[in-house]
Amino acid sequence: MVSEARFVVLYLFVIFTALATSFRTAIASPKGHRYNVGDDIPLFVNKVGSMYNPSETYPYYDFPFCRPDPVIEKKRTLMEVLNGDILTNSLYVLKFRENKKFERLCEKKLTKDEVAKFRDAVSNDFYLQMYYDDLPLWLGFGDTEEDEDWFHSEIPPLYYLYSHIKFDVLYNENQVIEVQAFSDLQDGVDITDDIETNVTFTYSVVWSKTEAPFVNRMGKYSVASFLLDIVKLRSFSLIYRIVIIAKLIGMLATLLLQNLRDDIIKSSMVNEEGMKEVGWKYTHGDAFSNPPYTSLLCAVLGTGTQLLTLFFFVFLLVLLGVLYPYSHGTLYSSLVVIYAFTSMVGGYTASSFHVQLAGTSLRRTILLAGVLYFVPLFAIFLVLNKVAISYRITASISFNTIVVLLLIWTLLSILMFTIGGVLGYTFKSHFRASCSTRRGPKETTTLAWYRKTLAQMFLSGVLSFCTVIMELDYIYTSLWCHNIFTESGTFFIMFILLIIYTAILSIGMTYVQLLGEDHEWCWRSVLRGGSVSIFMYGYCIDFYSRSTMSGFMQLLFFFGYNACICYALFLVLGTVGFYASLVFVRHVYHAVKNE
Structure with missing residues (x-):
């Protein structure tokens, strides 16, 4: 495991150094x-x-x-x-x-x-x-x-x-x-x-x-804007919201830990008195059973981990001044390159979980991880490119460029996915269950409405959405209204807080689910974590209705590319939700085992 971790760290360091050096040279070199x-x-x-x-x-x-x-x-x-x-x-x-x-x-x-x-x-x-x-x-x-009196003139x-x-x-x-x-x-x-x-x-x-x-x-382009940007007022309001969100996270964590501690004490008393196990302890033999659609789940986790790595790389490049927010072309090309290289992370993660969860076909898992995000993205891109060609706008891309993009994905991305998959299989480790698993999982009891998947998705999505709603207008105006993105540091902090908040909510919802003697938490944690992206896409509709954008072409571009962004966010936060729930389930049943 130590050599595996060293390899991953070295791999990420090499990618970041190469990208940082190349983009810095391209953008800020005085030569020529x-x-x-x-x-x-x-x-x-x-x-x-x-x-x-x-x-x-x-x-x-x-x-x-x-x-x-x-x-x-x-x-x-x-x-x-x-x-x-x-x-x-x-x-x-x-x-x-x-x-x-x-x-x-x-x-x-x-x-x-x-x-x-x-x-x-x-x-x-x-x-x-x-x-x-x-x-x-x-x-x-x-x-x-x-x-001057144009309204009545x-x-x-x-x-x-x-x-x-x-x-x-x-x-x-x-x-x-x-x-x-x-x-x-x-x-x-x-x-x-x-x-x-x-x-x-x-x-x-x-x-x-x-x-x-x-x-x-190039510094003027990182602070300039076509729109009024009251930096001091925004900074104060953002700090205020960050403090509120941090306090909320602390309250949720404290409440959850207190309840969990009380449950463990009660379960110890139940064992001493020989009473029947109830609540989340009742599912200790089923909590680590293999989930359905294992290959698809592993592919989701691999793609989500890859995109999360990509997000962090882009944030670091922007924060270090290697990428400038105004330069959309540089950002797009860097996303293509980073996506291709981080495919190794996706392949490694998907393969590693496949081995741990005893999946049936490693090849199918790696293939699913490779196409899960790229194929929908490329399909939407082809449709929008056809529209761009018909409208004769500069956003249209020639057939030769499309072939180049496909070659990058085919030769580099698939190669990286394959290498990552081989490494994940080579460094395989058995699933670290905190307690023994039954061969035949118990049937799930009838759940109350608030414990069902849709209700928990709605609640998790609403609560997570409240942490970012104040920033969405600024983000969308930066993407679609010629407002130059200037507060990458603040946005990075908000993204980290969203990840932490998603993790805490996922743990809390998993705890509520196990209390209802429902052991099928794997897929539920992914859906709960990614549900905020559904609300964000709904916010896109509201933003478009309030904007000055118009026309069929702009409508397709706006909702098409926002669908790609929200889908990526669903995979990332769904993966975060799964990781958080996995750590929680392992910890809680390990604590019971020690009792």
Whole structure:
């Protein structure tokens, strides 16, 4: 067991070190970012999108902006493909430390249809995104001008298209530190009416010196936000909730331990007087009997452990500054890589429990663990990708990229699952039951309604949901409303508290279940632990109804990917619930055995 533990620790350390090193080098390395005065640094245009529907993004040149000849797309990395980025060359010339004032970009005569397209984008608060020296910048299309008493006014609003962009660039010696883009309504062109309109697009560049170091240039994106974020108020409220949850956990643990201690004392008196065993002691010969659908249970535990390991890796990378919350592409690609490598953890856990629970087919268990989460995730991804292709948005992924993702899963993930399964079988250990197990388990007595599975799932789900409900709005606005995630440390603490709270609730519910002389706790603990994800998905419906998102495409993306997230959370917290109940059952019957 010692050599097994050393192997697992070394394996996790190697993965984390490799990922941390690679992502840190990719994101924050100063190599290739040093320039001389007058050096041409290309500005790449990326995509345009709606502030209301975050999944609705289109290639930049789908709109009639000034186009170079030829239009050349930058070769995309896996990170950029997963994020829907299409970096393309542009006519903007921003040479290092060279100021420009009202430089002419091009002159276009917009047709009626093009004017209508721009006006529709302005009315829906479309933005455009660019990259300069690997730094992202965002800018609105235009603005509207309305009558001050617009609610009672019959005069329609005026729509203006920005024709001038001002770039403010900060540099430190020979490196670019920060870039921002601004436009003003006074430089706008009226596009209210469907008439042909001449537009002269111009831009200005202003370079300013700063003392900020290169290594900190991405820091602004970890604290910036499109939405108002009152950090001090949030921090105070979060600390208050953390204290309340911690006290609640302490109260539940104290109450449970006190009742358990009293039960053990009573059971000792029963043995001395020769009376019949009742309550949870009555099931001591059945509590460790093999559960039904053993292979599926082992697969759930393996996949849940793998995803829990993945969550902790991602949290550590974010907390250490290796991953930046604003960079969804980096996050997506890192999830693909970490998922593949942590498959060994899933295979090892599934195989280990399979051997302990005397399953019938190890190969089937490992196969189930490999497909239990990936296949539903990939199926939803294929459906949404088909929708994205039909809508011609940048979130669509080509067939070649899909093949690459399948190869990563087939060659790397399955290989890791197999290696983990072999190791789990090699280092096998017998199931450590605290007391002897009957060959034929007793039949479960008729249970009261509050002891049944659905009632306990509902109660566990509601109580766990109350610990995270205050954070869900912030999390969903970060995922779907252009609000940049800035409080990863606080979220990590809340996640740990949710795990602890789930474990305590699972122990309490298992105790109540055993009191009712019901020994079938294995599957029940998984369902109780993961039930909070059902309530979280219900909260998705409420959030969508309150948001500004609209359209069939955005609806599918929102509920499809949230289903994947909630399913992953179900597996993780279900696994936590099982582990907690297993430790409790072993401990309580071991204590009785010692008596």
